[in-house]
Amino acid sequence: MARSAKEAELLNIGVLGAGPISQAAHFEGCQKARNARLYAICELAPDLLESAAHTYRPAKIFRRFDAMLADPAVHAVIIAVADQFHVPLSLQALAAGKHVLVEKPMGVSVEEAESLRQAVAAGSLILQVGHNRRFDPGVAFARLFVSQELGRMQSYQGWYYDSTDRYIMTDNLQPLMRLSDSARRPAGDPKNDRQRYLLLTHGSHLLDTARFLGGEIIAVRARYNHSFDAHCWFIEIHFSNGALGHADLTVPLRGDFEEGFRIAGEFGSVRARLPLTWFHRCGDVECYSIKDGLYRRPLGADAFSYKLQIESFADVLLHGKSQLGADVHDGVANIRAMVAVAKSVTNGELLPLASVTGEP
Numbered sequence: 461m462a463r464s465a466k467e468a469e470l471l472n473i474g475v476l477g478a479g480p481i482s483q484a485a486h487f488e489g490c491q492k493a494r495n496a497r498l499y500a501i502c503e504l505a506p507d508l509l510e511s512a513a514h515t516y517r518p519a520k521i522f523r524r525f526d527a528m529l530a531d532p533a534v535h536a537v538i539i540a541v542a543d544q545f546h547v548p549l550s551l552q553a554l555a556a557g558k559h560v561l562v563e564k565p566m567g568v569s570v571e572e573a574e575s576l577r578q579a580v581a582a583g584s585l586i587l588q589v590g591h592n593r594r595f596d597p598g599v600a601f602a603r604l605f606v607s608q609e610l611g612r613m614q615s616y617q618g619w620y621y622d623s624t625d626r627y628i629m630t631d632n633l634q635p636l637m638r639l640s641d642s643a644r645r646p647a648g649d650p651k652n653d654r655q656r657y658l659l660l661t662h663g664s665h666l667l668d669t670a671r672f673l674g675g676e677i678i679a680v681r682a683r684y685n686h687s688f689d690a691h692c693w694f695i696e697i698h699f700s701n702g703a704l705g706h707a708d709l710t711v712p713l714r715g716d717f718e719e720g721f722r723i724a725g726e727f728g729s730v731r732a733r734l735p736l737t738w739f740h741r742c743g744d745v746e747c748y749s750i751k752d753g754l755y756r757r758p759l760g761a762d763a764f765s766y767k768l769q770i771e772s773f774a775d776v777l778l779h780g781k782s783q784l785g786a787d788v789h790d791g792v793a794n795i796r797a798m799v800a801v802a803k804s805v806t807n808g809e810l811l812p813l814a815s816v817t818g819e820p
């Protein structure tokens with residue numbers, strides 16, 4: 461298919477929020493998606509709305525979310541605002557009859573995540589959480605290998621190291637970011653609580669990938685070390701399939717950004733090293749099978765994971781395809797896992813995800 465070719469049937473998407481993630485990923489993701497269209501942008505800050513409208517030329521612009529939701533031509537919304545607003549605005553969108561792709565983490569507390577689960581269960585609308593790593597073609601390949609060829613899983617080891625030089629790299633990889641003093645932010649600047657914020661923002665990727673590949677997590681025990689300006693979590697993971705699990709999160713590492721995982725199984729193994737997501741390069745993923753004694757490694761030329769997650773979301777809605785993206789149950793489980801990690805750090809206990817309440 462030619463570059464940027466559009467299919468006949470397109471999902472009309474309204475993007476809420478013209479902040480950094482929309483400018484770096486969602487606006488272009490909608491424009492480049494083969495089966496979606498950037499129909500509307502909604503942003504409270506007038507300067508951001510104006511510059512986004514000028515650059516991306518949606519059919520409609522809105523300052524108020526309820527006005528965008530009232531437009532019958534909007535089939536689905538992408539909610540790309542601060543974490544604290546995710547659940548209330550997702551509930552509002554569902555109540556207005558719109559499908560939702562909400563940024564990760566799905567919310568900030570177990571209770572609000574459960575309320576969203578109830579709302580999704582009560583209706584027939586789709587909710588997907590923006591765990592875009594699932595759409596790295598290398599990660600998707602690993603998932604297929606795990607389900608079809610690995611056999612029983614013995615161990616899963618995952619890691620996520622943010623880099624001290626991350627912003628030097630992203631400044632070059634992302635468009636020049638437009639910011640606004642009028643942007644709506646949650647009260648009290650939650651980003652100031654670094655331990656909590658970093659666990660939510662980076663740990664959500666680490667734990668979603670662990671669950672995507674390793675299966676359901678039933679309990680975790682975690683240790684935490686805060687030295688100089690770096691935060692480090694070592695997480696012991698108990699999977700429901702009995703595999704031994706470990707994940708570590710270090711933010712920031714004096715070194716290159718890296719996400720990755722190693723999996724050992726009955727009939728093979730997987731090793732993966734993922735680049736900073738903004739390079740839009742396929743992870744370096746190799747799957748070894750004892751059947752043929754070969755390592756297999758995908759090229760994954762199209763690795764714009766933010767676009768691929770939109771395409772998959774649209775395929776679910778337009779063609780009834782199965783949902784590869786994280787659903788509301790994944791969103792809840794990931795929040796439970798992060799809350800359990802945060803609480804375990806304080807008491808050293810192995811905490812079942814089912815037992816935790818509150819926020820990380």
Ligand SMILES: NC(=O)c1ccc[n+]([C@@H]2O[C@H](COP(=O)([O-])OP(=O)(O)OC[C@H]3O[C@@H](n4cnc5c(N)ncnc54)[C@H](O)[C@@H]3O)[C@@H](O)[C@H]2O)c1
Nearest residue numbers: 477478479480481503504505540541542543563564643644
């Ligand atoms: N998947 C990823 O890799 C990834 C990467 C970066 C950020 N994120 C997530 O994306 C989300 C947004 O991040 P950001 O840095 O763009 O946030 P931001 O807070 O800087 O920007 C959000 C924008 O939404 C607008 N907004 C908020 N509430 C609104 C409302 N009710 N109506 C209209 N406009 C509203 C704000 O004015 C602001 O301009 C966060 O949850 C973050 O965790 C995900």
